Amino acid sequence: MEARLTDPVKSKIDDQSLSNQLKTEAMSWGVRIEVVSNWAIALAVISQSPQAVLLNLNGQDPVENSLTLLQKLKEQLPTTPILVITEQDNLTHRVAVSRLGVQRFLHKPVGTAEIFEAIREASSLRLIAQVLPKSQASQAKVMILDDDPIALELLSNLLQPWGLRVKTLQDPQQFWEVLTTVTPDLLLIDLEMPTYSGVDLCRVVRQDPKWGNLPILVVTAHTDLESIQQVFAAGADDFIGKPVVGPELVTRVISRIDRSRLQQELKTLKRRIGT
Template sequence: WLASELAAWKMQVEVAGDISQGRKAIAGNRPDVVLLDLCFPESLGNGFELLEELKTTQPPVPVVVFTAQESFAERVRVARLGGRGFLQKPVAPQKVMDAIAKALQQSGPPQAKLLIVDDDPQILDQLRTVLEPWGFQLTLLNDPQQFWETIEQCTPDLLILDVEMPQFSGIDLCQVVRNDPRWGELPVLFLSAVQDAETLQQVFMAGADDYVQKPIRDPELLARVLNRIERSQLRLKMIAQKNQMLSDK
């Protein structure tokens, strides 16, 4: 009945009767969200196994658990494995829809343009591999002398800079950005193998918002990028709401 209800909401639904079928369905056509039961009496696997597997996909597939079980320990286990919701059967279709909508909202990567400046092609390749699957629009630049022309063309939502580069350092570029009213609020994240206190002070004095140490750990980089973009977009949304309130007076 639930599949019919969801289809009535114009959702494309695929039903799997056990864990094995679920794995095949997900591998064949990556879903936007998975509604997962924890218990399959006649199956060799249980829902926790699939939940743990889905947590490791990049980007992770959001999962809402939908089960007759009621145990606080299982709720905690679902949360630890990255579950986006926990619904106990029986539940009204509207509550299922609300949980799915919330999971999609929480898991969807923000739409954003990133400008990355680093003179090391291997670093640029690494960042492309990490960030591109999340749907970011990337502009990669290995020549800092072309920075100003590039930033005006791509109008990024986040700027990632290496500290040490030939001709112009990342600190130089950050200071130039902060001196221009158009880019004064642009989030800036630095990358560097340098760890001394003086360099860190220079980076943040120049206007950096965050700093990631090389060699880059992919999960840390991704978390910091997502955090900076979400904060920036929230701030812009609040400013827009405030301006709307002022204009309505």
Template sequence: MATGKTESFKARKQKLRQSFITQFPQRLGQARELLIHLTPGSDQRERLDKLHLIFHTLKGSGASLGFDSIDASAKAAEHALREVLDQDGQVTVTDGLVAELEQQLHSLEALELALEPPHSHDTGPSFELSTRQATEGHVSKHRQRLVYLCDDDPQLAQELSGQLSCFGYQVIPFMTLDAVRQAFLAKPPGAIIMDVIFPEGRDAGPALIAEMNACLDRPVPSVFMSSRNDFAARLRSVQAGGNAYCPKPVKAVEMAEILDQLTNRIPSEPFNILVVDDDPDVAHFFAMVLEEAGMVTRVANEPEHVPGILECFDADLVLMDLYMPHCSGPDLARLLRQIPGYLSLPIIYVSSETDVDRQFKALEVGADGFLTKPLEPDRLVSEVRLRAERMRTLRSLMIRDSLTGLFNHNTILQLLEVALASCQRARNTLCIAMIDVDHFKLVNDTHGHPAGDQVLMALGRTLRLRLREVDLVGRYGGEEFAAILVGLDLDQAKTIIDGLRENFAAVTFFADGVEFHCSFSSGIAAFPEFSKASTLVEAADRALYRAKHAGRNRVEVAHDKTAAPEDT
């Protein structure tokens, strides 16, 4: 049964097909005009280049929009022109070339294009179905935060369950395979953590996961943990459908990060894709397909507009045509690679060019992939998503702290400058809270650095999940964090941070069977009381210093008359 969204997709595609049909005679007329002026025996590279671009566009655009009848004639004309244009030096127009182009152009002029439903390349409905199923799966995972943990070591099961509960998961520990099997069949969890070795066998854990998932339409994400770290154990877990493998001793911080990825509790931001093609119909068709998959797109039909668009559109990937007038795809790729900030921006060509050598030459200038028209929507989405995701990951490694996943020191300061400038223009308020874990050195000395990492991870996670989406959180350094709260005054910011302080102080941490608690102190400063980023940070630091010296585990606010305390 077609959904409203599917009908919308079809309707939009029909409009693009209608636009192609409307422009088809004009494009053939341009080709006819160029062909009339071709003179055998003369060098007319510029006119041949224009003819090649017309036939190349007709082939690629027609195929993408489902007009299969165009393909053979346009492809033959393009191939004949390409053979001549690839010659070094003077390009000679021959009678044979003119005759070949005349024959193929006549065949195209005889076509009667109609808006019958496209067949071989119209995968809109199946694409819609796969998108809808993926969305439903995401919603299901987002709502399920229940985790089962099974290990025949009672102490390990209880301790790891307790640690993971600090990170917002409802973890139920099991010590036997029968017990977790019964619970699983009664209510499948959002994820399951399973030991590999049990009294029933060296691979009993993976065997049970494979057995239980066979009963479900959608396998439950599973993480295996084991004292074994050999190839055979890892291979068995993969074959059983395992999504991750953690050698013992298991670090709760790492396990929480794995669970975050597997349960998709925080929806990721949509990918930003810039589509560059001189054919508006094809450009908008690709943009439409990507938007149906949840991406955000911008379209550029003129290559010279691309740098300007990229300045205000944070693209994760550029999808560009290979052949465009005045500026080819490789030329544009070279140009972008010379602009600071775009050296690693993924670039994918989409073209009807099938010659492998020419594809390879185009990739040599710094592009990351080549997709050949006609292109199925599912494949376009998969290829774009894969490369954009990789770009996001690399970018995240450069701007985020490796332990907490928060913005690093330099990035949070840059974001403060940007947020402050925005608030100045909009006459909005802004607060920055500097947060420091109390007695953190004592935690490391008493319980060890892994326990200290657990504390930092828990605090970072608390700030990230409990603050608003518009707020920015970073690890300022060591055990100190910074939170930028936009649109709040001092009293509102203090209330929020104070509530987080009380909740964090109630979290129970575990290390070697010992329970302990941690607290934090915070200092808050506000704009416009402090008008510069540097003075905001300094004022918040002074307020934090006062909170520390007033007994810790408290929040202080900064005012204009707050003086720097004397060193003690």
């Protein structure tokens, strides 16, 4: 089965060579690309509701300008996949971009094949999302691990009103037994605990193939660069700073569950069509 995009992919690219390559190869990938060369035009043409936006963040532009543009794009196209190409590769930039809802982060140099594959995957996820219920997170199971009973109660009370089934655990030594019994859709784990830290348990989870795709969010009061690098290196998908902000927690948890389930649907779809 050939996947064709009936709507164009809007591309804000200032790299002329890459731009020409993408336009030349687009047809063979079943993609129609419209290249936009400046911010003002880019913000104007997105009203045409493209299936995806490919944004080239010039390393010479201030990071703040790039993030501001991303924020505007997400406000105007909340359901449209946004893919970023950039020379920036530091963790701070990656986290900032991720928090703005970017689907793919492509670091230069990047080949056109990788770009088109990313576009097709992002567009497929969007199509699946359109035929599924608004949110798949309802009735999802969330396992929360924190040695502080007050924190456990707070986190549980924030998530349960959204239809999430919450299992709390205070003793890290019971972690594996409870994990395999509950089989959660998302793991919310404190960074600092006695006996086993959140980093220890993240690593253990990621070492088991069964749990390789389980979304893991780490709750931590330490948001310095070294701590965050350690969290991501251990396999966490995101972190939430303390004190926890209710709307931020709910948004992060639900979006991670939705994304995980959409990816599973995409894998199933690919198996069915033999791609």
